[in-house]
Amino acid sequence: MYDGPIQDLIAQLSRLPGIGPKGAQRIAFFLLDADLSDVEALAQAILKAKQTVKFCQVCFNATEDDICRICRNERRDHSQICVVEESKDIIAIERTREYRGLYHVLGGAISPIDNRGPADLHIRELVQRLGDGQVTEIILATNPNTEGEVTATYLSRLIAPLGVAVSRLASGLPVGGDLEYAEEITLGRAFEGRRLVAGGGN
Amino acid sequence: MYDGPIQDLIAQLSRLPGIGPKGAQRIAFFLLDADLSDVEALAQAILKAKQTVKFCQVCFNATEDDICRICRNERRDHSQICVVEESKDIIAIERTREYRGLYHVLGGAISPIDNRGPADLHIRELVQRLGDGQVTEIILATNPNTEGEVTATYLSRLIAPLGVAVSRLASGLPVGGDLEYAEEITLGRAFEGRRLVAGGGN
Secondary structure, rough: OOOOHHHHOOOOHOOOOOHHHHHHHHHHHHHOOHHHHHHHHHHHHHHHHHHHEEEOOOOOEEEEOOHHHHOOOOEEEEEEEEEEEEEEHHHHHHHOOOOOEEEEOOOOOOOOHHHHHHHHHHHHHHHOOOOOOOOOOOEEEEOOOHHHHHHHHHHHHHHHHHHHEEOOOOOOOOOOOHHHHHHHHHHHHHHHOOOOEEEEEE | OOOOHHHHHHHHHOOOOOOOHHHHHHHHHHHHHHHHHHHHHHHHHHHHHHOOEOOOOOOEEEEEOOOOOHHHHOOEEEEEEEEEEEEHHHHHHHHHHOOEEEEEEOOEHHHHHHHEEEEOOHHHHHHOOOOOOOOOEEEEEEOOHHHHHHHHHHHHHHHHHHOOOEEEEOOOOOOOOOOOHHHHHHHHHHHOOOOOOOOOOO
């Protein structure tokens, strides 16, 4: 349909997550209309990030340095480690401003269907971080889906005997949501995790 | 939140049409995880398209050559010109396999709100193409929205006196759609453009 380079560009863009053929075409024509300097800046940003970003030697968060900013920050609470599947989960948690401890990025979740077991994740390195006795709590923040739950269960059994508290993020109704539209497993979890707010005698 | 190059990449990706901050973050981490050769291929495709693609000297379609494939094709009907707003509209029309004539890309539509008048579009060049008397029909295929309709009305008034037939794509119910859910202007157009299918006496 198109001549070579436009077709190539559309094909390359279509491979990115969340971009379908129509979206790729729209972006391709947007780039053809854009200023050359803007397009070069995009291509440079892609190459630069790929070339300079590596993973923190302690927690495996994406960073430009050997040790990431969070691990280096002395003002954070080094007694807590929040375990997440991916670097981007850290952003979501940081945005809440609720947590001041450290992180550990597993690099995914246990998933037999994808042939990914505990040995494929940064679990050994997590256990090593518990060796010096400084850490007193591990917060399991893997995703609330099957793989995330399996991974959380595996980690809690592995870590509990080491004398470190292990907690899991609460599941329940999303704030601002509508009970009527809550999906049944979430609603079930909300019942399971209900909290006494008044009375009750004790 | 992130260190420099990741943040830069996310910011650059967020500027693309149809990509929000979450999508940009997802693509950024996808690229960090991807093979270096794939990432380089993407950056190259972006630069190559930008550097080599230009616009057809006749119809302003995007092309690698001075004259695009469609204008060069002797087997197409050179007596018809279908007028579209953007190069990508040509793809949509070509996909129908209903049309074998030529095209003319205006480069947008008349839009006072965006400060874009007839002089900012390739309208003068369209009129010039009618000069040799080879073209007998102009098909106005600008978008069925306010700007597209204004542009179509402007062009039909401009071209009709030149003795060339001017037609407009039909508006009506989308095939496979449901009358109940048709938006009222579309339904009104469907009535306006109704066709006698049987009887009627003449």
